[in-house]
Amino acid sequence: MKYNLELIKNKRKIIGFSTVLILLSLLGILYSTFNTSYKKPINLGMDFVGGNELRIERICKEECSDFSPDSVLEKLRENSKNKNLLNNIKLQSQNNNKLISIRTPYLSIEESNNLISNLDNIIGPLNYESKDSRLIGPKLGKRLLTNCVTSLLVSLFAISLYITIRFDKKYALFALLALFHDLLIVFGIFSWLGIILSVEVNSLFAVSLLTIAGYSVNDTVVIFDRIRENLKSKNEGYNETIQLSVNESFRRTTFTSITTLIPLLSLILFGSYSLFWFSLALSLGIIVGSYSSILLAPSLLLKD
Amino acid sequence: MKRRQGWLFFIIFLLTLSVYLLINYPLQLGLDLQGGSQLTLQIIKEEGKVTRDELEAVNSVIDKRVNNLGVSESNLQTLGGDQLILELPGEQNPLVASRVLGKTALLEFRTQKEGTSKDLRSLQLQRFSIKELIEKYSFAEKNQNDDNFLKVIEDDLKDLEKELNYSSTSNDLYGKLIEIKKYIDKEITDLFIKTDLSGRDLINAGRRQEQTNSNWEVLLTFSNSGGEKFAEITKSIAGTNQLLAIILDGESISEASVGNQFASTGITGGSATISGNFSAENARELEVQLKGGSLPLPIEIVETNSIGALLGSKNILKSLYAAISGLIFVGIFMIFNYRILGFVSVLSLVLYGFFNLAIYSLIPVTLTLPGISGLILSIGMAVDANILIFERIREELYDGNTLTRSIDSGFQRANSSIVDGHITTLLSCFVLFLLGTNFVKGFAATLGIGVLISLFTSLNCSKNILRFFTTYQSLRQKNLYLPRNNFSN
Numbered sequence: 001m002k003y004n005l006e007l008i009k010n011k012r013k014i015i016g017f018s019t020v021l022i023l024l025s026l027l028g029i030l031y032s033t034f035n036t037s038y039k040k041p042i043n044l045g046m047d048f049v050g051g052n053e054l055r056i057e058r059i060c061k062e063e064c065s066d067f068s069p070d071s072v073l074e075k076l077r078e079n080s081k082n083k084n085l086l087n088n089i090k091l092q093s094q095n096n097n098k099l100i101s102i103r104t105p106y107l108s109i110e111e112s113n114n115l116i117s118n119l120d121n122i123i124g125p126l127n128y129e130s131k132d133s134r135l136i137g138p139k140l141g142k143r144l145l146t147n148c149v150t151s152l153l154v155s156l157f158a159i160s161l162y163i164t165i166r167f168d169k170k171y172a173l174f175a176l177l178a179l180f181h182d183l184l185i186v187f188g189i190f191s192w193l194g195i196i197l198s199v200e201v202n203s204l205f206a207v208s209l210l211t212i213a214g215y216s217v218n219d220t221v222v223i224f225d226r227i228r229e230n231l232k233s234k235n236e237g238y239n240e241t242i243q244l245s246v247n248e249s250f251r252r253t254t255f256t257s258i259t260t261l262i263p264l265l266s267l268i269l270f271g272s273y274s275l276f277w278f279s280l281a282l283s284l285g286i287i288v289g290s291y292s293s294i295l296l297a298p299s300l301l302l303k304d
Numbered sequence: 305m306k307r308r309q310g311w312l313f314f315i316i317f318l319l320t321l322s323v324y325l326l327i328n329y330p331l332q333l334g335l336d337l338q339g340g341s342q343l344t345l346q347i348i349k350e351e352g353k354v355t356r357d358e359l360e361a362v363n364s365v366i367d368k369r370v371n372n373l374g375v376s377e378s379n380l381q382t383l384g385g386d387q388l389i390l391e392l393p394g395e396q397n398p399l400v401a402s403r404v405l406g407k408t409a410l411l412e413f414r415t416q417k418e419g420t421s422k423d424l425r426s427l428q429l430q431r432f433s434i435k436e437l438i439e440k441y442s443f444a445e446k447n448q449n450d451d452n453f454l455k456v457i458e459d460d461l462k463d464l465e466k467e468l469n470y471s472s473t474s475n476d477l478y479g480k481l482i483e484i485k486k487y488i489d490k491e492i493t494d495l496f497i498k499t500d501l502s503g504r505d506l507i508n509a510g511r512r513q514e515q516t517n518s519n520w521e522v523l524l525t526f527s528n529s530g531g532e533k534f535a536e537i538t539k540s541i542a543g544t545n546q547l548l549a550i551i552l553d554g555e556s557i558s559e560a561s562v563g564n565q566f567a568s569t570g571i572t573g574g575s576a577t578i579s580g581n582f583s584a585e586n587a588r589e590l591e592v593q594l595k596g597g598s599l600p601l602p603i604e605i606v607e608t609n610s611i612g613a614l615l616g617s618k619n620i621l622k623s624l625y626a627a628i629s630g631l632i633f634v635g636i637f638m639i640f641n642y643r644i645l646g647f648v649s650v651l652s653l654v655l656y657g658f659f660n661l662a663i664y665s666l667i668p669v670t671l672t673l674p675g676i677s678g679l680i681l682s683i684g685m686a687v688d689a690n691i692l693i694f695e696r697i698r699e700e701l702y703d704g705n706t707l708t709r710s711i712d713s714g715f716q717r718a719n720s721s722i723v724d725g726h727i728t729t730l731l732s733c734f735v736l737f738l739l740g741t742n743f744v745k746g747f748a749a750t751l752g753i754g755v756l757i758s759l760f761t762s763l764n765c766s767k768n769i770l771r772f773f774t775t776y777q778s779l780r781q782k783n784l785y786l787p788r789n790n791f792s793n
Contacts, residue, residue, distance in 0.1 A: 056612075109402045109608055129339070129614035137606035140344065144741060155735035159728055166724065204674065207736060207744050211681065211751070214732040218725035222692065225721050252695045259637060259691065260684030263630030267680055270625040272618075274336075275677050282681065 003250045007243040007299055014299045018181060018292070025188020032191045042187065043194030047202035048145040050138035052107045054116065057099050057130040058123060064097035067123055075122045076115065100126075106137055148206035155210055159217055167224065170301070175220045178297040182216045183209055186285045204278040212285030219256070219293035223249050227298065239302050246298045257290040311768045319655060322662030329665040334672030334746065337620050339613030340393035343402060346606040347386045354386040354601065361600045363388060369404055369596035383741075388603075398608055400589070408553050408602045409593035411503030414496030415537060416546040416559075424547070424559070427492050433464055434485045441481060457481075489555045496549045496556070499537050502598075505530025509594035511587040514579060520587035521579035524594065531574030538562045539570030550578050552590070623676040630680055631657070634687055642694050644784045648770050649690040649762075656686050656754075656761040663753050675746035682754025685729065689762035692718040698786060707780055715767050722763065726755050 007014075029041045038044065046053050058064050069091040076089070090103040100123070107115065112135055120126045136144075159179070164172040186209065193199035227245040234241055264286070267279040335342050347354050347362055363382055370378050370390065379391040390405070392398060416424065437457055444453050458477060461484065465471050470487055472480040508525040526534055541548060543564035550558045557580045562571065582590065611619075631653065638646035660679060664671060697714030701707070733755065736748035773779045 109399050109605070112608075113397075113399055127612070127614065129612040130618075131610060131612040132615055133608070133610045135608040137346075137604070139346065139604075140606035147741065151735050151738075155732045158731045158735060162728065162731060203741060203744055204747075207674070207747055210732045210736055211729075214729035217728045218688075221724045221728070222721045225724070248699075249695075252691055255641065255691045256684070256688040259634050259687040260681070262633045262637065263626070263680045263683050266626040266630040266633070267677060270622055270629060271677070272622045272673055275673060278674075278677065 003247045005243070005247055005250060005295075007246055007295070008239050008302060011299045011302050014295045018296050021185050021188075022181065025184050025191070028188045028191035028195065032195055036195060038194075042191050043198060043200045044145070045200030045202040045205075046103070046134065046136055046141070048141045048148075050106045050136045050141035052104045052112055052115075052136075053101070053132075053134045054103075054112070055099060055101045055130075055132040056116070056119075057095075057127045058097070059125045059127050060098060065123075066097055067093070069093065072119075072122055076118055107135060109135065144203055148203055152206055152209060156213060159213060163217065163221070166221075171224050171228075174297050174300045175217060175224060177300060178220050178292040179213055179216050181292050181296060182212060182285060182289045185288050186212060186281060189284055190281065199277060201277075204275075205281055208278055208281035208285060211282060212289060215260070215286060216289035216292065219253055219289055220297045223253065223293055223298060227301070242298050242301055246294060250294060253290050253294050257286050260286055309772075311764065312772055315655065315765055315768060319658055322658040325662045325665050326658075329668070331661065331665050332668050332670045333616075333620070334670045334675070335391055335393065335609070335616070336611050336673045337616050337623075337671060338393060339611050339616035340391060341396065341398040341401075341608065341610040342392070343390045343398055343405070343605055344383070344607035345388040345390065345405065345603045347388070348602045348604055349386070358601055359385065362603065365596050365599050366390070366405055366603075369592050370401070372592040372595050373401060373404060375401065387606075394613065398610060402605050402608070404589050404592050406603065406605050407593055408599045409503065409596070410553055410598040411506070411594060412551040413499050413501040413534070413537060414493070414549045414551055415499060415541050416496050416549065418546060420495045421545050424492065424495050427488060427495070428559070430464060430468065431485070431488045431492065433460070434481065434488055437461060437464075438481050438485065441478060492556050492559075493549070493551055493554060496547075496551070499533070501526075501530060501533040501537060503594060504597070505533060506594055506597075509591045511582075511591045513584075519579065520582040520584050521577045522582060522587050522590050522594070524576045524578065526574045526576070528574070531572070534574070534576065535570030535572045537570070538566055539568070542566040542570065550576075619673060623673065623680075627676065627680050627683075630683060634683060638687065638690070641787070642691075643787075644773065644779065645690075645694045645697065645770070648766055648773065649687060649694070651769055652690065652761045652766040653683065653686060655765050656683075656757060659757045659761065660750070660754055663757065664750075669749050669753070670746070671750075672746040674744065675750040678747040678750035679754060682751050682758065685726075685751075685755055686758035686762055688725070689718075689722045689758055690766055692721055693762065693766065701782060701785060707774060707782060707785065710785075711767070711770055711774070715763065719763070722759070726759055729755050 032043070033039060033041050036043070073089060073091055088105050092101050093099065094101065100119070102115070102119070104115070112133060116126070116131075116133075156179075160172075160176055163175050166172075167175065190199065190201055190205065194201070223246060226249045227242055230241045230245045230248075231238070234244070236244065261283055264279045264283045267275055268283070271279060345366065347359065349358075359382055363380070366388055367380055370380055375392050375396055377393050379393075381389050383389050390401065392401060437460055440453075440457055444457070454477065461477075461480060464484065468484070468487065468491075470484070472483040472487075474480045474483050505526050506524055507527045507530075510523040510525075511520055512523065513519070514521050538548065542562040543566075545561070547559045547561050549556045558578045578590075635646075635650045635653065638649045640646065642649065660682075663669070669675065693714050696718045697710050700710035700713050705713070730752060733748045733752035736744055737752065
């Protein structure tokens with residue numbers, strides 16, 4: 001099976017397409033920074049701003065009774081000592097009213113226990129074995145954010161350094177361009193998700209960005225390796241050799257992406273809910289990453 | 305030939321060893337898989353960094369308190385130089401632990417300034433009033449809010465504020481009550497002068513029920529020098545109207561007079577009791593704190609995660625489904641596309657899985673949800689190396705090379721790309737591990753270990769299994785190694 005991607009012919013289209021994607025991402029980031037309630041480039045989750053997140057199931061005989069979140073909140077407020085904390089409370093039900101999730105600003109363990117027992121009084125009985133509660137203080141949140149940003153910067157720097165030592169300047173530059181392209185687009189998609197669906201990012205999102213960085217560079221390196229090798233051994237034109245090399249490694253890159261996407265897809269479908277957005281971010285990153293390694297990075301290498 | 309078989313035996317040996325390890329040293333599951341609570345304690349230091357010694361000191365105090373609390377199978381470890389992580393498996397309530405651990409438990413013995421008896425008496429009365437108001441408030445909370453009742457509390461509080469000549473700044477009633485109580489506590493403490501006797505002079509603490517009523521009292525046993533200091537202090541105020549206050553974290557928990565009969569020697573015997581109307585629970589908490597000693601630096605609980613046992617076992621099942629279905633589909637994909645080569649990669653994937661788990665039980669790596677996702681993700685990485693190699697082998701075959709030669713040069717030529725790719729991922733893992741939180745570390749560890757093992761399984765195991773296959777004549781037909789629609793090639 002031979003592939004025949006017409007890279008040389010479509011160079012403009014590819015670069016144009018990527019430019020549009022990047023502009024859309026930047027638009028999302030800007031919109032998110034200036035036009036949302038949280039005024040951040042991306043909707044930072046509890047990990048970074050602190051707070052209390054509680055998920056717990058109700059024990060119901062057959063079907064769980066319907067309830068209105070507003071009236072439950074009303075009752076919770078009535079029963080609470082600290083009125084201020086419950087101003088910002090959000091309550092949702094899922095799974096036919098069975099699963100209840102609550103978000104509040106930071107609570108102490110005692111306050112959180114009170115909240116749960118109040119909740120138990122209102123719409124109980126609750127199944128404590130199914131409880132998932134996370135309390136993160138605002139101080140820790142800030143620290144986590146700094147940690148995540150630092151680790152992203154440090155590892156991007158380390159990867160850049162490695163690539164620059166390993167390849168000629170031109171290759172290194174384009175491999176890194178492709179890398180930042182991938183990260184920016186995934187970041188942009190989550191900015192938009194935050195704006196439209198109020199999806200939040202937590203520390204696992206930073207992990208997914210880091211992992212995407214590793215993968216994206218890896219894919220690009222494999223194709224560039226092939227180009228270098230072919231430029232040495234084959235006596236065809238520069239542009240033609242690049243196109244040939246891309247077609248030769250096309251199978252490998254798509255197959256690798258597919259075999260990585262398969263487990264991620266299983267994680268999205270079967271995995272625990274806490275890993276859902278993480279797996280999605282990784283999947284998006286891998287799709288964008290293989291696009292940029294196969295089409296974008298080699299197109300940038302082409303001469304006019 | 306002999307050397308190749310040697311490798312094969314070595315691989316089989318490693319596999320047996322892995323299985324043995326897994327049976328004898330079961331995997332450690334994180335709290336998100338077995339249920340339990342995790343507390344992150346942050347050491348607070350106003351200026352400068354927390355030093356190693358300070359961290360050690362805090363760690364040992366917390367460790368003693370945890371042990372004295374009697375929580376089973378708890379695990380305490382330090383994180384990042386100024387944090388501690390405490391894990392409480394199972395359905396143990398983190399509330400008690402947080403109450404006991406969060407307090408500095410600085411115990412002081414102070415003597416009353418002369419001529420402050422009147423001030424003290426009125427403050428003691430005011431303290432009694434505020435405690436009563438707080439109790440009334442809690443009662444009102446529990447039995448639905450009766451606005452009139454709350455109004456009464458509010459009015460009483462205002463009177464008290466007038467008496468104290470202090471106005472509170474909190475927004476809500478509960479906050480005001482607490483603020484006033486703190487103010488009164490401070491006023492009382494200020495009427496007493498520090499002595500050189502403190503919690504450091506204790507060698508033990510205990511508790512017992514008072515004989516006359518159901519309240520509890522806490523017993524203190526001093527060291528030799530502590531006993532002498534205590535005698536000295538009690539001697540100095542015996543028979544006067546100055547009181548001895550026992551102050552815990554800035555709050556006086558007991559004020560007592562020393563009788564005239566101790567004027568010559570002071571209270572000797574090296575022990576004292578605090579009877580401050582303790583409930584059984586409070587007495588036990590104080591006992592644990594005093595036994596562990598006071599914290600050299602205050603701490604704050606900055607994160608609490610608790611996961612129910614049922615949710616934990618659900619998480620295990622879900623991850624298991626995800627991992628197994630991922631493996632199966634990747635296996636089908638590989639066999640479908642690469643036929644006999646795909647089968648080889650499935651075998652080396654199975655080896656990969658076993659080696660990974662064995663390493664987890666050996667190091668040991670505690671398996672958490674992010675950790676499992678790292679493992680699942682690294683399957684992709686392990687297969688990636690195989691795909692690179694197989695594509696190269698096919699190209700060599702297309703070029704008309706013999707099978708053995710193609711296999712050899714396929715592995716050789718794919719080498720540099722594989723190593724490059726693995727190094728960039730390892731770099732990311734390394735950084736994640738160094739800078740990440742506990743949560744992130746699990747992911748970085750399993751992904752990193754996976755990447756390293758995949759270097760071995762994909763470069764070495766795949767090669768040797770493949771070579772072993774090719775020793776059978778029936779498995780040496782070239783078309784078994786090429787895509788189906790390429791038979792004619």
